[in-house]
Amino acid sequence: MLGNKYTSQSQTRVGRLVRERELRKFNKIFNTDDKDATDSSWSNSGSDCFREPEFLLGDDMGSRDDEMVDASPRASRSLGGGFGASEGKPMKQRLLVVANRLPVSACRCGEDSWSLEISAGGLVSALLGVKDVDAKWIGWAGVNVPDVIGQKALVKALAEKRCIPVFLDEQIVHQYYNGYCNNILWPLFHYLGLPQEDGLATTHNFQSQFDAYKKANQMFADVVNQHYEEGDIVWCHDYHLMFLPKCLKDHNSKMKVGWFLHTPFPSSEIHRTLPSRLELLRSVLAADLVGFHTYDYARHFVSACTRILELEGTPEGVEDQGKLTRVAAFPIGIDSDRFQRALELPKVKDKINELTQKFDGRKVMLGVDRLDMIKGIPQKILAFEKFLEENPDWHDKVILLQIAVPTRTDVPEYQKLTCQVHEIVGRINGRFGTLTAVPIHHLDRSLDFHALCALYAVTDVALVTSLRDGMNLVSYEFVACQGAKKGVLILSEFAGAAQSLGAGALLVNPWNITEVADSIAKALNMPADEREKRHRHNYAHVTTHTAQDWAETFVSELNDTVVEAQIRTKQVPPLLPSEKAIGQYLQSKNRLLILGLNSTLTELVESSGRRGGDQIKEMELKLHLDLKDPLKSLCNDPKTTVVVLSGSDRRVLDDNFGEYNMWLAAENGMFLRLTDGEWMTTMPEHLNMDWVDSVKHVFEYFTERTPRSHFEHRETSLVWNYKYADVEFGKLQARDMLQHLWTGPISNAAVDVVQGNRSVEVRSVGVTKGAAIDRILGEIVHSKKMVTPIDYVLCIGHFLAKDEDIYTFFEPELPSEPLNSARTKTAEVMKAPSEKRHGGKQTNIKNNSKTSHSKNQKPNIASERKVSSASQNNNPNSRLSPQEMMSWQEGSSILDLKGDNYFSCAVGRKQSNARYLLNSSKEVVSFLKKLAMSCSQNGHFSANHHHCNGNGRS
């Protein structure tokens, strides 16, 4: 069922999910017997006709003695138990569930014997409801086992429950679990803020706790790696293991890794206060699929990645240099059938009768929570006190049962909370109690499953007042057990469950004691028909959104995500084969290097995770320092022509490259100069610039209204850049701006509106790097009096999709439409000559000459060159002689790219028409260094080689 079902790639995700849902419904109706059989997963006897997990059984509400687990082989089919091909059924996909805690806690009975006890908590409850996968659980058994004998015996006992322990020593548990997990991440993710650093003992500062956290995560990874088999799914759970996806992927990038968070993920404004905010996000992003309970949490996570890591957030997830981590909401559920079956058990019925008699004449209100500050227990009790104050008639007619399960008792904050709750309960019972009864029954302990079911069943009003809660399964369990009574659920709007049960529950703000008190009154007085309606709604949800659905959907999505990523990877150009590129370079006689500037040759400014990094430094484009010497030697090689082709204006190129012997092509090639010479323009004649003023007004308007955005006014284009602005606001503004540009006053102008990663650019039609390159090449060939064909082209750049037509120039068989092309808003588009297809890789420059002009094309500027209007300097030497013109037109083949001697390379863009890819400017730098080094080692030239104007005839 969870296996591979990718027979048809044309299936849509939604289509598949709809079909899977139908299948699940079908199975539910027709496979009840089968289901019961697998439900024996935790049973060691099989004697119970309802096959309840035996260690959840308990006769006595208070006792947990009967929850001891028999660690016998008969009890080994947990979480579906897994049946194999040997039994004639198809092999199930193996699932490794990795969570901080195993579903059992171990208790040592002797040197080499252990008893196992179920751990309480939502995560355990949910995963116990999951069936039909061959699962193993990896986690901490909640106990320190320093000796080898004890460890071996525990491994053996747990193996029978398909559990695998991770042994953490006391020191690590203290720093990792009590410290980083429960004193830092837990409160932060629940909006309770970070503790003061000096509130932690000196040895337990953030850094040491984070180090322990990473160490512990690596220990979990080591155990996973030991047990992993190819094709397994590894499902990591919760905030304890945010580092795990990265550890696993670093070890084996092919592992299918999912990560699910059971708590809320807070707003990025909260997450950004965490000192280790960057590392944690990056580590989680190593997973293939990241899941949350609600859309809100998923949205916060994506927003944190875009704002803090400066990555691209998409509706699918988070993209980092073409790698997508899928992010989605997978609301958890419960195994509702299990609760309903429990209510039919004689022992549970007896318990229900007993409780009904005991509370006869009183309405029962129930709270079931771990004794955790996020559960809002003090607030709940105070609201109950207020209700009693305001409703004296109810004093002897209502009782609040509060089950407060002790949790994380080593953490001081939890110890303080216990005292606080005891104090308030004592005060209220003292105030409103009588000789025979008290209004609050408070229990500092956990209950076994059946006792809990009985309690849920006799309850009139359940009070869930979490200040924040990932989901809250207690609310689901209460609803599942209320088939007969149809009691009322009062539910905090800050619990994830509010999004699913909000329609049937009475939603409250738990901080508003008055509101909660009023809701208690409303719930107790609610007429039966309204209770019934509300219950029906919630019951439908709880019984259809089960734990099993949750797990199946997640696993199935993870499988899909991995396949989709594989398909995407196939479309990504391969990495530049540097040895080959260098080898070909060394063999060739006349080489052309075309290099972009921004994000290709520029220095990276380190970002601290604050959106925009150091804006002032970054805005000043600076050539990477390490490139100085290598670039110089490449430029000084007489067989090599270097062109820096950039969107930036002339000043930027002058400032950075004045001292090199190279060609500078500014504003996407509209201006050109040899560093020895003057600027000239290659602009097509009559380039219509009438639109500039209107666009400038629009850009000014948006710049004023978008803090930290700016715009550049270039000769042939205007660029509005919001890279440093709030990313989400910037995107919204850009959308508005585009809308206006496409439909507003310039909608009919001959312009291209080009959408960059964080920019909007408006250019005259025909201003692209591809359109300019033939003119640039014409000028170079002429100026160098080049007769030896160019037998090597290396073109590296972080170019916009619109400018990828430069690749088409050298490789005409490429699609003419660039990937993600700009939207051209013009009726009469003036096609630049290079947009015409050439005949093949052996490019005949005559194709670019006058003879190839179509009716609506402007002549090639290289043959009608003029000098830049800015410099006003006519350059008589730059004219082609009539003879040279003839040689263009009559077919001198200046580009000889028949062999493997053309290397186009995109930088940091995985969607590209380039043949190859380099991931970042850092990789460009190291490649160019290697290239220059190889040349000097091969004695081709030296860095001090005499400046030569590069006559190709050498």
Ligand SMILES: O=P(O)(O)OC[C@H]1O[C@H](O[C@H]2O[C@H](CO)[C@@H](O)[C@H](O)[C@H]2O)[C@H](O)[C@@H](O)[C@@H]1O
């Ligand atoms: O193992 P502990 O430290 O004692 O804590 C128990 C569990 O608490 C948290 O549960 C969360 O998961 C529930 C199911 O998804 C969800 O309904 C609830 O809102 C969360 O608080 C914690 O996330 C688990 O890892 C712990 O095991």
Ligand SMILES: O=c1ccn([C@@H]2O[C@H](COP(=O)(O)OP(=O)(O)O)[C@@H](O)[C@H]2O)c(=O)[nH]1
């Ligand atoms: O005495 C108790 C009290 C609670 N639970 C279980 O603990 C889980 C609590 O999950 P929830 O999502 O409400 O909150 P969490 O404790 O995980 O934050 C529920 O499944 C309860 O049935 C339990 O087994 N015994």
